[in-house]
Amino acid sequence: ADLWTVGGADLGSRVLLGTSRYPSLQTLLDSVDASGAEVVTVSVRRVDLDASGDGQTLLGALRQRGLRLLPNTAGCYTAREAVFTAQLAREALETDWVKLEVIGDDETLYPDAVQLLKAASELVADGFQVFAYCGDDPITARKLADLGCAAVMPLAAPIGSGMGLVNPYALRIIRELLPDVPLVVDAGIGTASDAARAMELGYDGVLLNTAVSGAQHPAQMAAAIRHAVTGGRLARSAGRIPRRLYAQASTPDAGRVEVDE
Amino acid sequence: ADLWTVGGADLGSRVLLGTSRYPSLQTLLDSVDASGAEVVTVSVRRVDLDASGDGQTLLGALRQRGLRLLPNTAGCYTAREAVFTAQLAREALETDWVKLEVIGDDETLYPDAVQLLKAASELVADGFQVFAYCGDDPITARKLADLGCAAVMPLAAPIGSGMGLVNPYALRIIRELLPDVPLVVDAGIGTASDAARAMELGYDGVLLNTAVSGAQHPAQMAAAIRHAVTGGRLARSAGRIPRRLYAQASTPDAGRVEVDE
Amino acid sequence: ADLWTVGGADLGSRVLLGTSRYPSLQTLLDSVDASGAEVVTVSVRRVDLDASGDGQTLLGALRQRGLRLLPNTAGCYTAREAVFTAQLAREALETDWVKLEVIGDDETLYPDAVQLLKAASELVADGFQVFAYCGDDPITARKLADLGCAAVMPLAAPIGSGMGLVNPYALRIIRELLPDVPLVVDAGIGTASDAARAMELGYDGVLLNTAVSGAQHPAQMAAAIRHAVTGGRLARSAGRIPRRLYAQASTPDAGRVEVDE
């Protein structure tokens, strides 16, 4: 099987799925199942950690499936908030994994590189496995890797935009700069082919939420993403043909079958 | 199952695979198997139809798998040549299906719209099921449909170029002009995500050859295409989220889980 | 000066401007002046050729400026209509120039390649200088050139769409196939940079209408196009730097000025 290792875990699936904004809990669970995800993100701020509310229902259902929880720090604007939220999550969810988001602007939701690096540094020192959501700036990505993050997760486009890979050029440079670090495309994916392209660029996985939860048929889109990720991953290692400006006949003009040559 | 009907046949697979230029017959057959294709194209000019040579070996192996053969008129530059080749194929392969190629230029391999329309008209009148390989000009595509072609198959990019969908805009217009005609993207596909995008544009299938036969690992690329086509097809009907310039929080800033709302 | 020759005329300007749909005659004339165009298209069907109406006012004002008139066959759907319209225009406007448009679809306004080639053949035989508006199919473009058209004018995108160069790949192939034929990008240009790109691809000129007439400030957009065309043309022959994935320092790390090397 095509396993990969991140944060100390061996995973078979390369889809990481967010659990926000689904039309119903059942749709969420159906989508998780259809996606094949082994890791799901949960927002600590959204989950009522002490009580027996909807949050507990959600967590229970996710745990029952044997899923790994990746608590996120969505809605945090400073390193301090993010670190505090991560610590809260660790205690409540009993995991040292954290998806680190430190937002710089509440309209575009772009991450704040400075606060992000600060928080990542503190969390790594505190023993966390940090999955760092970042922009597509190669230097920030490399710094996050150098700090010891478990995964570096540049955006394809802003959260919830569905714009797809607006800068495949930067994503490619990040992959080349960091050949040995788990890289996940996080945010901006809109549909299946976006996920396939991320894998074809050599990324280890994709993390998405709105593309699934906001689709007309979420579980079907989750299945679509699953297939596309598998396809993109296979294509990456299959060694694609080069692009050529001009065509080349796939069928030679004359003569016998050359299949046995 | 997600069946579609073309040329009088109900098909489960949306991948049509060419059989030229594989490194070996075994690799070809492995690729066909991995692609899940139910239809394969064969070049009449390449197959020694009367003798017991490699061509017979190929045909035998394909028929043993229950595959439908789609003979093509590759290498024809005039309507007359193409019609003659199609008739030869019908007799030899006992099928009224034909992939009609009429090439206008031996460097770029772009089709010749005028000769193509002439040949399509004659072949339809002669009882053929014409799968017409054409450029991405919407008017020519509509004329081919109006003539009664079984499928209209615009190029994504020149044959063998691996450029992917160089003009998704024109492909989209063709789909909108011809909502009820079987449409297949033929030529130019380079990798899995290209195939996914073709399906997301609402095409009924993809036909490819070099992307598979020329890959470093053909059978693996065939599997990649199969997954990507499934993913793209599912995504099309799942109803993707709209693209937005600005982001939208997938995790609300505060409050309880809203999954049950 | 950077002259070019088309239809027997030496021209200094590489902008050809349409005269339809301006908010006022004055705006039209201001735009023509600002564009620097020496050739303007006029619709025979729009101009009341016998009477002293608005059409005569327009023609008078254009002639007063010494502009060459390029009557078009806009609104024609068959070769026959187009040929008839061209003949009418020749008589009325005393020019053997004609911009040949044969539309294949009244929604997308894509040209009909078959009717276009037929009309071009007849008009060339009848002594016209044919400026042929066509799709971006390289084979049709080459046929038009082989027929003896004065200029081949592929679209950048559908008329009035403002989409810009949706398929620069095809435009580039046409330029390479036809190195010695006057090539003009016609239709689809939306703004100045589109016009610059057309020139950078090696086209000899651009023909546009809606981008100017439909702008909020038409004469200003006409001036913008004029500058962009000049810029794009200069850039083409200046020999641009190659694209590189990775950066290269424009300022060396150390040492003395090397400008005199």
Next chain:
Amino acid sequence: ADLWTVGGADLGSRVLLGTSRYPSLQTLLDSVDASGAEVVTVSVRRVDLDASGDGQTLLGALRQRGLRLLPNTAGCYTAREAVFTAQLAREALETDWVKLEVIGDDETLYPDAVQLLKAASELVADGFQVFAYCGDDPITARKLADLGCAAVMPLAAPIGSGMGLVNPYALRIIRELLPDVPLVVDAGIGTASDAARAMELGYDGVLLNTAVSGAQHPAQMAAAIRHAVTGGRLARSAGRIPRRLYAQASTPDAGRVEVDE
């Protein structure tokens, strides 16, 4: 005239030109003249500030033309180096303007956001007019503006790559986030249309070097850029037509001229 104000100066030209890597001093000066630039960047590290070498010849020739010098901190990898270099430049060149570059990687030459912000903060406090070269991350761009930089200058693509605007999406968001700050596209421009597009996105100017110095005919490319920038700037304020998927007839099918309506 179309003046703009940056760093306390009113400028008529929107081209800022680098002075590195020209084939000869004469070519450099011809290019500066052809570009119409009023501001040129010079590398402090490259210029022998005390002696009467080539650097003095260059500076003398530039000053003779009345150009404003914008010393840069090219080759600096830390805030400390950059601040020191800026102070050196101020003393030697008697200007408080500085183009702040803090490079994060010597292969891609991407800027280091953290060191950049640190240096910008110190330089602004020290009375400099800081022209900050940055990535296309909107949050870093806004922080630079909030610090009081004279101009924020995101890259179009890596220095010297000639890739053009690889992420117009991010550039657009930066413009929308910072409507009142002088914004200049710096680095990555390869040819005239790239410069036009930068202006059409609403940027106040473009800064480039390799696109000119590395062209086959540098002074001609400088002229090309000048025209394209003028064209793009005019187009921006002319109010372009919207993009439409489908075409719209620019010439109505029938009837009289409507230019006077």
